[in-house]
Amino acid sequence: MTTKLPVLVTGGAGYIGSHAVLALQDAGWPVAVIDNLVTGFRWAVPEGVPFYQGDIEDGDLLARIFAEQGIRAVMHFAGSVVVPESVSDPLKYYHNNTAKTRALIAAAVAAGVPHFIFSSTAATYGIPEVSPVTEDTPQRPINPYGMSKLMTEFMLRDTAAAHPMNFCALRYFNVAGADPQGRTGQSTAGATHLIKVAGEAALGKRAGVEVFGTDFDTPDGTGVRDYIHVSDLANAHVLALEHLIAHPADSLTMNCGYGQGYSVLEVLDAVDRVTNNKIVRTLSPRRAGDPDSLISDNRRIKATLPWVPKFADLDLIVRHALSWERKLGEIRGE
Numbered sequence: 001m002t003t004k005l006p007v008l009v010t011g012g013a014g015y016i017g018s019h020a021v022l023a024l025q026d027a028g029w030p031v032a033v034i035d036n037l038v039t040g041f042r043w044a045v046p047e048g049v050p051f052y053q054g055d056i057e058d059g060d061l062l063a064r065i066f067a068e069q070g071i072r073a074v075m076h077f078a079g080s081v082v083v084p085e086s087v088s089d090p091l092k093y094y095h096n097n098t099a100k101t102r103a104l105i106a107a108a109v110a111a112g113v114p115h116f117i118f119s120s121t122a123a124t125y126g127i128p129e130v131s132p133v134t135e136d137t138p139q140r141p142i143n144p145y146g147m148s149k150l151m152t153e154f155m156l157r158d159t160a161a162a163h164p165m166n167f168c169a170l171r172y173f174n175v176a177g178a179d180p181q182g183r184t185g186q187s188t189a190g191a192t193h194l195i196k197v198a199g200e201a202a203l204g205k206r207a208g209v210e211v212f213g214t215d216f217d218t219p220d221g222t223g224v225r226d227y228i229h230v231s232d233l234a235n236a237h238v239l240a241l242e243h244l245i246a247h248p249a250d251s252l253t254m255n256c257g258y259g260q261g262y263s264v265l266e267v268l269d270a271v272d273r274v275t276n277n278k279i280v281r282t283l284s285p286r287r288a289g290d291p292d293s294l295i296s297d298n299r300r301i302k303a304t305l306p307w308v309p310k311f312a313d314l315d316l317i318v319r320h321a322l323s324w325e326r327k328l329g330e331i332r333g334e
């Protein structure tokens, strides 16, 4: 049995971070959160979890949290996540994702924190020439968001080589769904992710869904992605942490996806199936920079961790996303 060490979750009031907090708490790990609430919500952090409202570049605050909570691991979710915004405002991304993460890593090294888990992304691969994508596929990001994350992977690699810290970089594919118990979910207003947008359309919060591109090199011409349930992803973080603790000399970089792709039309069909209704689809031109298909090769994570996904089912992902969307309407009084 792994000794359960206190964990600091950055961005723990956000979508994926709040699921990681629940996964850690459910498994009995002591957990604390730092979040500046730029896109996160205070209510997304469960009662009883120490919450520090602040910025990951604030070294004094981090030193205090590390000492007060006896932190031995960092799970780092805080960051800016909107790809088109990273194209129009690249320096925001190099600041919030890269420079501030450098400050966070420096604070962790100064405090002797031995383990670090990082939210990386399939966006670091850019438009890969192979499918499915292995971790050794060349990383050629096509936008500043992906580059800001790749630079963090490099910082972690070099830091782990020079200091007593090991790390795990998890490259997420398309994260979707919500906590099956309805405790948290994707809550950002104006979100652009397909399943979130389709859920809003299904509940009448939007007029319909635009299908961005019908001439991709895929079976039905629409973009294919590998959708992973956020709770399976959160559990992968807990297992990765156990691995880092058990193997202090090892660092890891792993894709997080199911290795199964669905087209935009297949996703919309799933939403229609689950709601027994039809959302309005508008066929639109491609969005700039969208690859045809992005599917993970997940053999490494499956070989390294005892990770057995519980929610690898598109209809279930959609069902959980819709349940949360309804609850969010109640929370916001919509």
Ligand SMILES: NC(=O)c1ccc[n+]([C@@H]2O[C@H](COP(=O)([O-])OP(=O)(O)OC[C@H]3O[C@@H](n4cnc5c(N)ncnc54)[C@H](O)[C@@H]3O)[C@@H](O)[C@H]2O)c1
Residues within 6 Å of the ligand: 010, 011, 012, 013, 014, 015, 016, 017, 034, 035, 036, 037, 038, 039, 040, 041, 054, 055, 056, 057, 076, 077, 078, 079, 080, 081, 096, 100, 119, 120, 121, 122, 172, 173, 174, 175, 176, 188
């Ligand atoms: N959602 C996806 O499909 C996806 C895919 C790949 C990778 N990721 C990565 O996962 C992580 C979490 O993404 P998310 O979808 O939960 O986004 P999110 O916006 O819901 O969560 C980010 C959280 O970080 C906080 N934050 C941002 N900058 C901060 C700072 N400087 N200091 C303190 N807190 C700060 C925000 O308030 C928010 O609560 C991000 O690093 C993102 O790049 C997400």
Ligand SMILES: O=c1ccn([C@@H]2O[C@H](COP(=O)(O)OP(=O)(O)O[C@H]3O[C@H](CO)[C@@H](O)[C@H](O)[C@H]3O)[C@@H](O)[C@H]2O)c(=O)[nH]1
Residues within 6 Å of the ligand: 081, 083, 121, 122, 123, 124, 172, 173, 174, 175, 192, 193, 194, 195, 197, 209, 210, 211, 212, 213, 222, 223, 224, 225, 264, 287, 290, 294
């Ligand atoms: O209203 C919409 C939204 C999306 N799409 C399409 O749906 C697919 C998925 O798009 P989206 O949900 O926006 O995700 P991605 O653009 O694939 O990017 C996500 O997944 C990446 C990893 O695969 C992460 O790096 C990014 O942060 C995350 O936004 C793509 O083919 C889009 O063109 C539509 O057709 N209509």
